[in-house]
Every structure is written in structure tokens, then in C-alpha cells.
Amino acid sequence: MKRFSSLARKKERGEKRGGRSVLYYVLLCLFYLPxxxxxxxxxxxxxxxxxxxxxxxxxxxxxxxxxxxxxxxxxxxxxxxxxxxxxxxxxxxxxxxxxxxxxxxxxxxxxxxxxxxxxxxxxxxxxxxxxxxxxxxxxxxxxxxxxxxxxxxxxxxxxxxxxxxxxxxxxxxxxxxxxxxxxxxxxxxxxxxxxxxxxxxxxxxxxxxxxxxxxxxxxxxxxxxxxxxxxxxxxxxxxxxxxxxxxxxxxxxxxxxxxxxxxxxxxxxxxxxxxxxxxxxxxxxxxxxxxxxxxxxxxxxxxxxxxxxxxxxxxxxxxxxxxxxSFQQRGQAAGAWTLENYRLLFREEFRFAVGQRLVSVVVTSFLLAVVVALITVLLADLVAKQRRRYRWDRSDLWLQLPTGVSFLTFAFGLINLTGRALPTWVLLIWAQVFLAFPLVYSILRTARRELGEELLEAAQLLGATGRELFWTAEFPLLKRALGSALAYGAALSLGDLSAVLVLGQGKLVTLSVAVYRLIGHYHFPLATALGTVFILLSLILFSLVDAGKLEDHV
Amino acid sequence: MKKKLFLVILGIALTLSGCLGRPEKPLTVYTYSSFPTALVEQIVSHFEQEHQLKVEFRSFSDTGPLLNQLVQEKEQPQADVVIGLDNNYLPKAVSLDVLEPYKPKAAEAIKPELVFDPDFYLTPFDYGYIVFNYDSQRLERVPTSHQDLLDPYYRGKIVVENPLTSSPGQAFLLTTIALFGEEGYLDYWRELKKNLLTITPGWDEAYGIFTSGEVPLVLSYGASPVYHLLYEETERYQALVLDGGAYAQIEGAGIVKHAPHPEGARLLIDYILSPDFQRLIPETQFMYPVRADLELPASFRIAAQADRLFNLPPEDVAANLERWLAAWEQVINE
Amino acid sequence: MNKDYLQIEVEKNYPGFQLVAEFTVSEGEFFSLVGPSGCGKTTLLRLISGLEQPDRGRIILDGWDVTAVSPADRKIGLVFQDYALFPHLTVAGNIEYGLKVRRLPVEQRRARVEELLALFEIEGLKNRNIQELSGGERQRVALARALAPQPCLLLMDEPFAALDYGIRRRLRRELRELQERLGFTTIFVTHQQEEALSLSARLAVMKNGRIMQIGTAAEVYCNPVHSFVAEFLGDANLIPCEVQSTDAGITITFDEATVFTMPGSKQKPGSYLLMIRPEDVMITDHTPLFTGELVTLEYLGHGYYLEVKTTNGLLLKMVTGKEEQELVKGRWLPLTFRSGAPKLIPIKAQVST
Structure with missing residues (x-):
């Protein structure tokens, strides 16, 4: 009985605010101040x-x-x-x-x-x-x-x-x-x-x-x-x-x-x-x-x-x-087959052009992508969960607007606002989360809404709370959507160039930056080799994410 | 639960931003992001060994953001030296009042025609020619003058960079003004437009299209063929000096006004003019050193040699560039 | 009444599974297909509906060969297990759909929708969205939607499976009444024997893509021709035995010792399974057929369920009424069969599966 009433109260509170929580407003601030x-x-x-x-x-x-x-x-x-x-x-x-x-x-x-x-x-x-x-x-x-x-x-x-x-x-x-x-x-x-x-x-x-x-x-x-x-x-x-x-x-x-x-x-x-x-x-x-x-x-x-x-x-x-x-000599269509371009990725030429070693570039890129994807998915899922009882309305529109803001504008605003007082990586994550949020949110919002209320309430009445509720009831049902959201979050981060260039100040070198730097130093064949490595690594990452989410389907 | 989570995030952010206060600030250099790592490392290790000074580099995506940063920090400058502002940016930098003049000890060793700033707000440290490159395997008729480029034979065979978004592009626009005058350059472009396959935003894309075999002529640097000679052992790509001359892009370094370490900054400007450092430039930057007393490496035999420079006086450029660009934009859009 | 209203004679092959079916349904009949999951009953339904094509055979509906006719033109209604209501349409919109795509004039459509809403007593739901309906309500809307275009045949694929027991029983009764009143021919698929027995005039029991037996509920329950049918429709004791013909009837020998005679019956001699329902096994005061020890005892409310281990090694299941007072585990019980209840199933029938 006690549970019933607390559940009802929770519902009422949410109803009054239209499912907009403190978190919702904080996100709005983070997005719109710049x-x-x-x-x-x-x-x-x-x-x-x-x-x-x-x-x-x-x-x-x-x-x-x-x-x-x-x-x-x-x-x-x-x-x-x-x-x-x-x-x-x-x-x-x-x-x-x-x-x-x-x-x-x-x-x-x-x-x-x-x-x-x-x-x-x-x-x-x-x-x-x-x-x-x-x-x-x-x-x-x-x-x-x-x-x-x-x-x-x-x-x-x-x-x-x-x-x-x-x-x-x-x-x-x-x-x-x-x-x-x-x-x-x-x-x-x-x-x-x-x-x-x-x-x-x-x-x-x-x-x-x-x-x-x-x-x-x-x-x-x-x-x-x-x-x-x-x-x-x-x-x-x-x-x-x-x-x-x-x-x-x-x-x-x-x-x-x-x-x-x-x-x-x-x-x-x-x-x-x-x-x-x-x-x-x-x-x-x-x-x-x-x-x-x-x-x-x-x-x-x-x-x-x-x-x-x-x-x-x-x-x-x-x-x-x-x-x-990238497998041909000098990157020419007529060139002989060779792995030279790939070997050069591990040499000093690469470091001199890019500023960092290949391993550190790869680690930086994927670490950043995973962190950004996780933060975005976490925030988006929390908001989506709070708003699950409501139709898609104006409140959601506000969270979708970042799609209409170009990265250049946002970075410019971010620098204007903070004057680079924050550490580079904080700015960068801030910007990339902003970049990825609308798409990730829209995927999770739909999934959360489809999940339906009965199931969660049933699980709650059975005594599942908090983490337990998430892992036993929500996660298995949301697995697919979460997988997709993570993949897109990571992809948007990996693909971003302008944010890293403008905010990274040369200290953070991701794969896309490295591609540009190689080209800037005439290393076109290396750039295509790196691009291939980039594609393959991403494919592995996304296959893993997809494999995880498809389990229930087979 | 959510509240807690949020507080934690906020807490982390605040702690991290608090960590920023450093006790001792290193000598700070601002540059553009493609400044060669080899040169950066040379400077860092030299200062550590000879002067026991720590040097830190911060790089910017482009000159615009770099200048913007200097303007924003005007009240409390963070940087000491800025490397990589070229001759065309001098008037802008001077008018923004972010630089401090300093005449280096080795000023006399610089080739006199390269000293674009007699006040030494910016000290030239390297330069390159903005010229066309051609693919000798794909181009039968090699042009010798800018007028030749208008021949219908070259239709769809040329790629140039946009003067609004790239410095080689801008240099080429100024070249046409130097050659054909304010009255004639627009007519020249009207004709040239017909032969251009496309106009790219930057050098990267133009050169990529060129090396992928799509066009045999591209606007690039005089020393670009050196790269292919050094790394690919081919002389297929050649620099092309039209009308016997070229536009020189001269890169300068300067001291930031009210720099925290003026002493170190002066040492750094002197160092990049030293023969030791200058000798490294050709095969890392693919640019020419500014010292007159240095011999070029053997690979530079393939680089462009210009007998005369098409450079316009920086004041003229500063006064008219916006107008010239606007007029050019109109012609391209016709 | 047309006895051969629907004639079915089809074959459909899948890797590792073959469906062969041949039967007829008469006009106005309520016919059930029952069997465990994977027996092919839903596939058979989809063949009749036209959503799947048979590899061989034909389907004749009211004298019309519909084998090659598209599902849209067969005039067959289908109620899906999950109802498949259109989520973007209201209740009225769903019911109206079949009339709309058949280009009926608006007035006629409206009248028919009102009629059906009234028939199913869901007038109040007319403009509701599907998401707002309860399971039982959805079921009614699905049925109303299927009946709206007045189909020649209504197919129902486990329509009550998703509902609570109570609602299911009520809806079942309502459906039966409605079917009797309106007289639409219905084929009903279920895996629940109770549902099949209570609803249908006739039913077909399926297993592994074959129809094992077709008949009225009573026939199939009391006279199964196959041990599977016997066991699927309720509990049954199946006892291997030998049958001999005598002048008076037949004698059935369970082992050397136990002999049971059925006077007046005729049966070819040979090996059989004797099928006896638990409710037809009785405790007797006369000469028992078997004696055995009571090993399992469950209280059912309306009586008891017992398992008795007989002296000759059989385990007999039986159900007694409340009146049996002194049942305790370990007691020895004398047992016999209700007369006329035992049925003989030839052993050779087993071989076909």
C-alpha cells in the first residue's frame, strides 16, 4: 500500500512540471548559454x-x-x-x-x-x-x-x-x-x-x-x-x-x-x-x-x-x-602493391606530421568517443525517462534545437562564454555532447515511450528499485535503442573535426585531425592508410555495439 | 538520485577547473596547427638545454582564431610569442595592437627583399612561392605565362584555392592584381573561371584532387615537388614559374604585447633566425629559409626559383583587400 | 445448409516440416483446430486466409476455388492473436477500414460501424485510441473489425491467448452466443483443449503437420483414434493389451493374469492400447479388475486426483468425487472401469507418427 501511494505521489509531481526536471533545465543552460x-x-x-x-x-x-x-x-x-x-x-x-x-x-x-x-x-x-x-x-x-x-x-x-x-x-x-x-x-x-x-x-x-x-x-x-x-x-x-x-x-x-x-x-x-x-x-x-x-x-x-x-x-x-x-605505392592507382604506407604510420614521419604517435591518436579518439557517447546516452536517457509519459512536445523541441546550431557557432559561443577558462577536454566534451545529444535523445525518447508504463510499474510493485529495476526490466528492453544511441553518439564524436580543431588547441589529436595533418604535410598515401585504419576500427566498435544489442533478437 | 548525480558532475567540473592555477608559467608560443612537430621539438629541447626554460606550444585551427584569441587576452596576455602570421596579416595584427616590435640580432642576415615589416612587429623566418604545380605525366602543353592559362586547352584542367578562405588562394588573387592591375584582374578571372574545374576552400582539397589524377594543374607551393622527390623519389610533379616570377608568402614571428616573459620571447625570435634552426626549415616545412648565407639542400633543385616577386606593398593590401575580394566574389558569382 | 461450404485439401513443405490437411467445414459451423504449438495449425489458418500459398492442393470456399485468389479478395475475416489493430486509427476507424477499402458509400459505412459498436457493446469507445483500450476491449474491436465487411468465413488465431482467465471465459461464452445468433462460419485455432471442447461443434486435432482426428467434441474426447489425441484432450490412462474375439464379444488381456471382457463389442484381434479416462476408473465393492496401492493424492476441491500403483505394475490415474472419505496414501484400493468407457486404440496407429 505504501508503495502504491508513493508511486502515485511521484506521478503527480511529474505531472505538474510536465516531466521537466532540474536536469532538463541544466541541460538547457549548458546548451543555450553559449x-x-x-x-x-x-x-x-x-x-x-x-x-x-x-x-x-x-x-x-x-x-x-x-x-x-x-x-x-x-x-x-x-x-x-x-x-x-x-x-x-x-x-x-x-x-x-x-x-x-x-x-x-x-x-x-x-x-x-x-x-x-x-x-x-x-x-x-x-x-x-x-x-x-x-x-x-x-x-x-x-x-x-x-x-x-x-x-x-x-x-x-x-x-x-x-x-x-x-x-x-x-x-x-x-x-x-x-x-x-x-x-x-x-x-x-x-x-x-x-x-x-x-x-x-x-x-x-x-x-x-x-x-x-x-x-x-x-x-x-x-x-x-x-x-x-x-x-x-x-x-x-x-x-x-x-x-x-x-x-x-x-x-x-x-x-x-x-x-x-x-x-x-x-x-x-x-x-x-x-x-x-x-x-x-x-x-x-x-x-x-x-x-x-x-x-x-x-x-x-x-x-x-x-x-x-x-x-x-x-x-x-x-x-x-x-x-x-593506400595499399599502393605512393598512393597512385598505377603503383605496385605495398604495405609501406601502413608501416610508415608507426614511424617518425607520422609523429612529425601529426604530433603524436599512432597509438596515442587511436586511444585518444576512441576514449573521447566512448566517454562522449556514454555521457550523452546517460543524460539523454535520464531526461527521456522523466518525460516518458508525455507526448513529444515543445519541451523536447528545445532539446532538438542543437541540430540547428552549427558546430562553428557553438564553439564560437563557447569560447566567447568561457574565454577558455575551462580545461580543453571539458570544453571538448561539452561541445561534442551537445553535438550528439539531439539524435541520441530522439532515439531514446522514442524507445522509452514505447516501453510503456505498465511494465515498469509492475516491476516496481514486485519490489524492484533503482539499479535493480534498470538491469532487470529496463535494460533488456532498451538494449537495442541504447546500442543504437551509443553507436551514433560515438560516431558523431569520431567524425567531428571542427570541435577538436577549434577547442583542442593542438593538444588533443584525434583520428580526423591526424588525417588532416598528414594531408597538410603532403602525406596523402598515409592519410588514406590512416583513413582505412579509422574505418576498420570504427567498424569493429560498431559491430561490438550492434552485436550486443542484437542478442535478444536472434 | 538524479540530483546527486548532477551535483557529482558539477563537483568534478569545478575541481578540474580549479586545478588550472599553475605556479610557474612556461614560455608560451601560439601557432597554427600544421606547424611541423620537428621544429616544435627543436625549439623545446634547445630552450631546455641552453636556457633552462620550458616552452609550451598551443596551436590554433587557423590564423583567424589565433588573432581572435590574442585580442581576447589583450588585458592579460597568456602568450609570449606568435609564430606563423604571414605578410598579409601584418596590417591586421598591427591595427589590433597585439604585437610588440623587436629587431632581432641577426636582422641583417635576412634577405633584404623579404623584410616586409621595417618596424619588425613581425620577423620573417621562412618563405615560399605560391605557384602552379603540374603533373608532367598528364600535361602535354606546359604554360609559360598567366595569359597561357586562359587557353581553352586548359578547360577543366586547373584547380585553385579560394582567396576568401585560403592563403595560397589570396596570394594568387594578389598575383593577378600585380600582373593585370586593378583594371584588368577581374577580366582575367572572368576568362580563367571557364578553365577552372573547381575552387576549393583550402590547399588540402586542391592538392588532393591534383594528386588523385583529376587535374594536371594546381595552385600550390614552389617547394611542393621536393616532397615527392624526397619521399616518393619521383620528379613527376613540377613547379611552374609563370611570367618569370612568383608571389612570396613570407611567414613571420612576433612578440606578444605585454608578454609575461619578454626576455625569453626575444631569445626565441633570435633562435629561429639562427643558422641551426634555419637549416631545418627546407625539408620539414618545405619552405625556404630567410637567411641569405645558407645553402639549400640538394632536393631543392626541383623547387621553384623566382627571379622577381609579385608581392604588393602590405599597406596597399591592407587598404584594399576587402574591396578586391568583394569584387572577385561578384565576378565568380556572375 | 451446405455441408461442403469450405473444402480444404492442401500440402505445404518447409525444411524439416510438412503440412498435409484435408477436411471440410459446413456453413455456419464453429470449427476448431487444436494442437500443441508447432503442430501447423496457424500455418493451416494462414493457408486458408491466403497469406501463405500451398505447394499443392486447393481451397474451395462456397463452391469457389480461392486457391489462387489474393487474400484481399477472398472475403475471409481474420482475427490475429495480438489483434493487429491499426494504432494510428481510432476504434471506429479500425472497424470502418474494411468497408472503406471496399469503397462503400459513407452513410452505409457509418451505419455498419454503429451497428457493430452496438453489437459488441462498445459504443463508448468509438473515438478512443487503440492505446487506451484494455485487452478485452481490444479483442472486441478486433472481432468487430473482422466482421464488419461481412466475411464468408471468419478465422481466429488464438484470440483469447493474451487475456486473463476470467475475461477469457466470459468472452468465449459471448463469442459462442454471437456466432450462433449471426451464424457466421468460423475456424478457431487454439492450443487449449478446454477452449476447443467448450466452443466448437466439431474440431480437428493436429500434430506434426497432420490432422490426427476430426469429429464432434464428444466423439474426439470419448473415442480417440490415437493415443496422442487421447492424451492431448485431457488426461488418459493408456494400457497396452491383447484382444481376442469371442462369440460373446471380446476379451482383453493386460498380462497373463488380468482378463477383462467386453460383451457385445466387436474388434479385430491383435495388440491395442486400452484408453480409459481417469474419471472412468472407479473404486469397486465387487470383484476388482485391479488392486493397487494409493501413491499420489491431490485435493481438487470438487474431488480428488489419485494415482494407484497396481499389483501388475501399472500406474492408473483416476478422479473421484468428494464422497470418498477414507483416502490415505498407502491404502490398497480395488479398482474397476466404468462399463462402456474403455476404448481400444490399435497399436499400429502409433507407427504413423
Whole structure:
């Protein structure tokens, strides 16, 4: 009886505050103080408003805004369209190699931009693999792909970055859609087409909408890829901010641009939140997935094979080609096979270029990634748990807004706010947690909400408390979501370059920084070798995380 | 429980920030992040052995953030020396009032044409030419002048860096102004634009595209081929001196105004001009030493040799750069 | 009434498992498929629904060969074990779904939804979300949704499995009444013998992809043709024996000593299993067939469950009423069978499994 009443009281307290705890507000402070410091610098200065008006009415601002929005919309659209068929197979069937593919899908997300660019150039470039293939397939005819440098190239690169991430997230969602629902619809007389439109799509829509917004934001904040492939004809806001901040040393104008960008993206998120307000993510359990067999689902299996080969060709091969070159002398396509580039990673050349030994770089990177992932998951899970009884609402939106803040803006605000009074690694973890929080939170929020209340209450009534409750009831059910959240948290940390460069002050060298430093010292072959090591190590890490979470599924 | 957890986190953060107070501050140098480790280690060990001084390096992602940091610390400077501000940043640094002039003892040994700052707010310590490099295996017609680059033969064969975001890019823009004048440089760019495959934000990407075989011509440094000769034993990549000259990027070092250790700072500026240190520069930085009395290593036979410099007076650059860049931006966007 | 309303004759092969089934269901009948999990009853249901295709054979519904017809066009309703209610639609939306996709006019749809809401006494839930419903409520909505398009045949896959015992019994009774009132033909799948016996007019007992026996509840319970059927539907004693024909009937020999005659019965001589339900084993005052020591005694409330170890080494299970007072472990009991209760199952029938 006593337990009952204390449970009821707890519930009441939570209800009054709408599930917003002290922790929630602390997180808001940690996230928004640096942002506010940028905004205050932008909008509270002298002549700020005249400058703002000038900026708003300038043709360039409008042009950049149009271009950025357009490419981000197209990138999001194509990423999702391409991911959809794959997500279907990942969500509906079991097949050999599924785990490995799933782990692989996080890789593009965290690669240093320069490696992606090199991959794109080596594969899609004028003298790239793709054009050589076309020349071989259509001899004598001039069928060439020359669109890499320009608008189409930018969209292609953004799709390259984001599509596999969409595939994985959507596939995981699809796995939780009860296949019985489709069958029920069929039995009630609906055609496959109608079932798709009336049942599957509405149920996937919240996830699709969320992913669309996410890819839109990531592409909107695109930087390296846009700069290299756009050849300056195409600029994003991020590029403008970077130029103002780093080269024109016009911090006020940089802040103002960052502020504008933030407001615009906050608007986008708010619209997404508003349109999706009724679209809840429905609970579902994992069901047994039938193995995809060539014999039983001939058409489907063949289609999937073609799809898989095509996506592997267009999205994995570019990176693979870069990796292959790391095994060739001087990193040249015509070079003899050698392990020299890998041997050099352990030599003084590496240390002289990078500043630290390979082992310490690897340890730093993965330690940082794991720490950031753990802190983010812990914080996100605590908030998600507190808010589990509530629908996705404005309070969650506040925690999602960091997606709309570029890292550059945040780092700038962080330095502005603390004046580097805190130790480097504290700033760095602060920044990376901020970077990873929205995605991690969204994964755990959905999972926590799906967990349902009955189960936790039942466990509580049975006498499970605190840690016990977590390990016996919550953990087994959340394992998958926690695994995914950890993987993405770690991936975002590993992939981050700007935070480490801006805040690390040369003392912290992670893998992506090392790649850049090697290139800065002409060691391109070493950089590709290191990139390959980076990819393999990450793959191992994610496979481990995925293996842990899939246990219950098998 | 959550409250407790939060307090613990807060506690840890506070303790750690409290640990910051150091009893003795080492001689502090600010530099950019790609400054060679070999040179850093040389300086550190030299000062430890000869002067019993501890030297600490902090590196910044770029010159912008570095200057920003100096401005923020103006009231209470943390750094003593800054290494790596080039000739184009001199006016900005001087106007921000973050440097202290110091004429080093070996000032006379510097090649006179490299002394871009007669007041010695910044002392030059190395320099390089910003020139095109070409891939001798992929380019049949080697250009000899900037005008040649406009030939349709080079369509899609050239990559340059963006003057707004990269210093080689900026140097090249200034080269075109030096050659074609304020009246002519925009027309030149209008034509050149047609031949550019792309304009990259930095040297890394441009050079990567070049070495992956996508283009045979790239804007790079005069000593870039030295690397390939030293490490890859190939002379495939060649530096290209167009119109017989080049733009020199001259890197300087300076003392921070009100530096905590002015004595040590002066010693450091003197040391980087010493023959011992200067001799290390060519094959670590792939730049030229500034001392006139040094012989270059054999590998530098492949590096560019320019008979004349296209450099504009720093005051002119300071006064007009923003305007020139804006006009360039317009032309590129046309 | 059409006796061959639904004719099924199918074969489906999986690696290591084969399903072969042949039976008919008459119009308006409530037919159950019962068997342990993994026996193929759900697969059979999915074959009938069209969600799976048979490798061989055909399914004829009301004279119409539906074997190649898509599930959407078969006019068969299916209630899933987990109900599979559409979580993004309200209760009314779920019920209306089958009418909507069949393009019924709005007025007709609304009227039908109201009708079903009334029929299942869930008018109050009309605009509720599925998440807000209890298990029993969900069950009703699932049934209403399946019945809304007036299917020719209703299939139910363990629809009560997720419910509490009390609710399950109530819903079971309601379902039976409703089925009798509306007369829809139903195939009901369950693994619970009690459910199958109480609900259905006829049932089929399945094992390892085969139908072991089809018949009315009483037939199957009292006259199992197979020891598995006997044991699956309630408790049974199975005693190996030899049968000889005599003029008067048959004699059954358990071992050299114990002989039991069944006058008037006819049976081919040979080896058999004698099946006797525990409630048909009685303590007797007359000449006992067996005597044995009471080794297990459980109080059931309405009586006792006993296990008796007989002198010839058998362990007989039996149930007695409350009236038996002096039952204590270790007591020797004289036992006999209720007349007409023992059934003979030929030993050779075992071989087929």
C-alpha cells in the first residue's frame, strides 16, 4: 500500500512540471548559454539592427538562403527515396551479412570530409572510376558524367553522407512495425498499394518526417563538400560564417549570420514539430523476420540484390577505392602493391606530421568517443525517462534545437562564454555532447515511450528499485535503442573535426585531425592508410555495439 | 538520485577547473596547427638545454582564431610569442595592437627583399612561392605565362584555392592584381573561371584532387615537388614559374604585447633566425629559409626559383583587400 | 445448409516440416483446430486466409476455388492473436477500414460501424485510441473489425491467448452466443483443449503437420483414434493389451493374469492400447479388475486426483468425487472401469507418427 501511494505521489509531481526536471533545465543552460552569447553579440551591439536590415535585404543573403535550402531539400528527398527500398528489406527480412551492413551504415556519417571528397573525386571525377567504366561499357560513344563539380555533385555528396544513415534508422523503425498489421489490412480487402498508403506510410511517417528534417539540417549546415564541389559558385550560410569568422575577422557579422541561421533552422524544426504533433511514434515489438531466400521470394530477393549491388557500387566503392590506393605505392592507382604506407604510420614521419604517435591518436579518439557517447546516452536517457509519459512536445523541441546550431557557432559561443577558462577536454566534451545529444535523445525518447508504463510499474510493485529495476526490466528492453544511441553518439564524436580543431588547441589529436595533418604535410598515401585504419576500427566498435544489442533478437 | 548525480558532475567540473592555477608559467608560443612537430621539438629541447626554460606550444585551427584569441587576452596576455602570421596579416595584427616590435640580432642576415615589416612587429623566418604545380605525366602543353592559362586547352584542367578562405588562394588573387592591375584582374578571372574545374576552400582539397589524377594543374607551393622527390623519389610533379616570377608568402614571428616573459620571447625570435634552426626549415616545412648565407639542400633543385616577386606593398593590401575580394566574389558569382 | 461450404485439401513443405490437411467445414459451423504449438495449425489458418500459398492442393470456399485468389479478395475475416489493430486509427476507424477499402458509400459505412459498436457493446469507445483500450476491449474491436465487411468465413488465431482467465471465459461464452445468433462460419485455432471442447461443434486435432482426428467434441474426447489425441484432450490412462474375439464379444488381456471382457463389442484381434479416462476408473465393492496401492493424492476441491500403483505394475490415474472419505496414501484400493468407457486404440496407429 505504501508503495502504491508513493508511486502515485511521484506521478503527480511529474505531472505538474510536465516531466521537466532540474536536469532538463541544466541541460538547457549548458546548451543555450553559449548560443545566447553568440546571439547577444550579434543583436545587442551598436548598430546591430541597421546591420541586420542590411544583411536581410542583401541579394547575397537571399541567394545563399535559396541555394542552401534547395540543395538541403533535394538532399533530404533523395536520401530518403533511396533509403526506402533498403529500409523495407532491413525491416522485413533477415539475410546473411545484415549485421555487418548495419554496422557499416554509420561509417560515412563520421568520415573526415576530405576523405569523402577524395572518394567522390576518385570515383565520380572526370578521370574517375565511373567515367572509365562508362567509357568501357560504351566504347566510341561519349557517355560521361561531368556533373560532380556543381549543384548535382553537392546533392550527390550529401546523399552519399546521409542515405545509409536514413536506411539504418528507417529500417530499425520498420522492424518494429508489426507485420500482422499489413496482413490484417490485406485480409480486410485492401490491395497492397492501399495497405502501403493507408497503413505502412502513416505509421512510418513520423520517422520519415524526422529523418527528412535531420538530413535537411545536416545538408543545410554542409561545409567542406559544398565548398570543394561547389567551387565557390555555391555557398551555404556556414561558408559565409566561416569566412567572416576566420578570414575577415568580422566576429559581429559572423555572429549575426549564425544567429540568422539559427533562427531559420529553429523555424524549420518548429514547423516539423507542429506538423508532426499528432503523428506519434507507435509502439511495436520486434517480430520474427523471415529469412530472405532466393527460392521463396524470387522477385524480391533479386530486386534486393540489384539494389544492394547498386548502392554498394555507388556508395561504398568510392571509399573502397581510396582504401585500395593506400595499399599502393605512393598512393597512385598505377603503383605496385605495398604495405609501406601502413608501416610508415608507426614511424617518425607520422609523429612529425601529426604530433603524436599512432597509438596515442587511436586511444585518444576512441576514449573521447566512448566517454562522449556514454555521457550523452546517460543524460539523454535520464531526461527521456522523466518525460516518458508525455507526448513529444515543445519541451523536447528545445532539446532538438542543437541540430540547428552549427558546430562553428557553438564553439564560437563557447569560447566567447568561457574565454577558455575551462580545461580543453571539458570544453571538448561539452561541445561534442551537445553535438550528439539531439539524435541520441530522439532515439531514446522514442524507445522509452514505447516501453510503456505498465511494465515498469509492475516491476516496481514486485519490489524492484533503482539499479535493480534498470538491469532487470529496463535494460533488456532498451538494449537495442541504447546500442543504437551509443553507436551514433560515438560516431558523431569520431567524425567531428571542427570541435577538436577549434577547442583542442593542438593538444588533443584525434583520428580526423591526424588525417588532416598528414594531408597538410603532403602525406596523402598515409592519410588514406590512416583513413582505412579509422574505418576498420570504427567498424569493429560498431559491430561490438550492434552485436550486443542484437542478442535478444536472434 | 538524479540530483546527486548532477551535483557529482558539477563537483568534478569545478575541481578540474580549479586545478588550472599553475605556479610557474612556461614560455608560451601560439601557432597554427600544421606547424611541423620537428621544429616544435627543436625549439623545446634547445630552450631546455641552453636556457633552462620550458616552452609550451598551443596551436590554433587557423590564423583567424589565433588573432581572435590574442585580442581576447589583450588585458592579460597568456602568450609570449606568435609564430606563423604571414605578410598579409601584418596590417591586421598591427591595427589590433597585439604585437610588440623587436629587431632581432641577426636582422641583417635576412634577405633584404623579404623584410616586409621595417618596424619588425613581425620577423620573417621562412618563405615560399605560391605557384602552379603540374603533373608532367598528364600535361602535354606546359604554360609559360598567366595569359597561357586562359587557353581553352586548359578547360577543366586547373584547380585553385579560394582567396576568401585560403592563403595560397589570396596570394594568387594578389598575383593577378600585380600582373593585370586593378583594371584588368577581374577580366582575367572572368576568362580563367571557364578553365577552372573547381575552387576549393583550402590547399588540402586542391592538392588532393591534383594528386588523385583529376587535374594536371594546381595552385600550390614552389617547394611542393621536393616532397615527392624526397619521399616518393619521383620528379613527376613540377613547379611552374609563370611570367618569370612568383608571389612570396613570407611567414613571420612576433612578440606578444605585454608578454609575461619578454626576455625569453626575444631569445626565441633570435633562435629561429639562427643558422641551426634555419637549416631545418627546407625539408620539414618545405619552405625556404630567410637567411641569405645558407645553402639549400640538394632536393631543392626541383623547387621553384623566382627571379622577381609579385608581392604588393602590405599597406596597399591592407587598404584594399576587402574591396578586391568583394569584387572577385561578384565576378565568380556572375 | 451446405455441408461442403469450405473444402480444404492442401500440402505445404518447409525444411524439416510438412503440412498435409484435408477436411471440410459446413456453413455456419464453429470449427476448431487444436494442437500443441508447432503442430501447423496457424500455418493451416494462414493457408486458408491466403497469406501463405500451398505447394499443392486447393481451397474451395462456397463452391469457389480461392486457391489462387489474393487474400484481399477472398472475403475471409481474420482475427490475429495480438489483434493487429491499426494504432494510428481510432476504434471506429479500425472497424470502418474494411468497408472503406471496399469503397462503400459513407452513410452505409457509418451505419455498419454503429451497428457493430452496438453489437459488441462498445459504443463508448468509438473515438478512443487503440492505446487506451484494455485487452478485452481490444479483442472486441478486433472481432468487430473482422466482421464488419461481412466475411464468408471468419478465422481466429488464438484470440483469447493474451487475456486473463476470467475475461477469457466470459468472452468465449459471448463469442459462442454471437456466432450462433449471426451464424457466421468460423475456424478457431487454439492450443487449449478446454477452449476447443467448450466452443466448437466439431474440431480437428493436429500434430506434426497432420490432422490426427476430426469429429464432434464428444466423439474426439470419448473415442480417440490415437493415443496422442487421447492424451492431448485431457488426461488418459493408456494400457497396452491383447484382444481376442469371442462369440460373446471380446476379451482383453493386460498380462497373463488380468482378463477383462467386453460383451457385445466387436474388434479385430491383435495388440491395442486400452484408453480409459481417469474419471472412468472407479473404486469397486465387487470383484476388482485391479488392486493397487494409493501413491499420489491431490485435493481438487470438487474431488480428488489419485494415482494407484497396481499389483501388475501399472500406474492408473483416476478422479473421484468428494464422497470418498477414507483416502490415505498407502491404502490398497480395488479398482474397476466404468462399463462402456474403455476404448481400444490399435497399436499400429502409433507407427504413423
Amino acid at each position: 548560443v545566447l552569447s553568440v546571439l547577444s553579440r550579434a543583436f545587442l551591439g551598436r548598430n546591430a539592427w541597421t546591420a541586420l536590415l542590411g544583411l536581410l535585404s542583401s541579394e547575397q543573403t537571399l541567394k545563399v538562403l535559396t541555394f542552401t535550402t534547395k540543395q538541403a531539400l533535394l538532399s533530404a528527398l533523395f536520401s530518403l527515396l533511396l533509403a526506402l527500398p533498403g529500409a523495407y528489406f532491413f525491416g522485413r527480412y533477415d539475410f546473411p551479412g545484415k549485421r555487418l551492413l548495419r554496422s557499416m551504415m554509420i561509417i560515412p556519417f563520421m568520415l573526415p570530409g576530405i576523405l569523402v571528397v577524395l572518394g567522390m573525386v576518385v570515383f565520380y571525377g572526370r578521370n574517375g572510376f565511373f567515367n572509365q567504366l562508362l567509357a568501357y561499357l560504351f566504347p566510341g560513344r561519349t557517355v560521361t558524367f561531368t556533373e560532380l563539380y556543381g549543384f548535382k555533385g553537392i546533392v550527390l555528396a550529401h546523399v552519399f553522407y546521409n542515405f545509409s544513415f536514413c536506411l539504418r534508422m528507417l529500417g530499425e523503425r520498420w522492424e518494429r512495425l508489426n507485420p500482422r498489421l499489413e496482413e490484417a489490412s490485406l485480409m480486410l480487402g485492401a490491395s497492397k498499394f492501399e495497405t502501403w498508403f493507408r497503413i505502412i506510410l502513416p505509421l512510418l511517417l513520423p520517422t520519415v518526417g524526422y529523418l527528412f528534417t535531420l538530413v535537411f539540417l545536416y545538408s543545410f549546415l554542409g561545409f567542406t563538400v559544398v565548398l570543394v564541389l561547389g567551387g565557390y559558385l555555391y555557398q551555404t550560410f556556414e561558408v559565409l560564417i566561416y569566412i567572416e569568422y576566420n578570414h575577415k575577422l568580422n566576429f559581429d557579422r559572423a555572429s549575426m549570420l549564425a544567429g540568422l541561421q539559427l533562427l531559420f533552422l529553429a523555424g524549420v524544426l518548429a514547423v516539423q514539430n507542429w506538423t508532426g504533433r499528432n503523428a506519434r511514434r507507435y509502439s511495436g515489438e520486434l517480430s520474427y523476420l523471415p529469412p530472405l531466400s532466393l527460392k521463396r521470394h524470387r522477385c524480391r530477393a533479386l530486386f534486393f540484390l540489384v539494389y544492394l549491388v547498386a548502392t554498394l557500387l555507388f556508395f561504398v566503392l568510392p571509399l573502397l577505392l581510396v582504401s585500395i590506393r
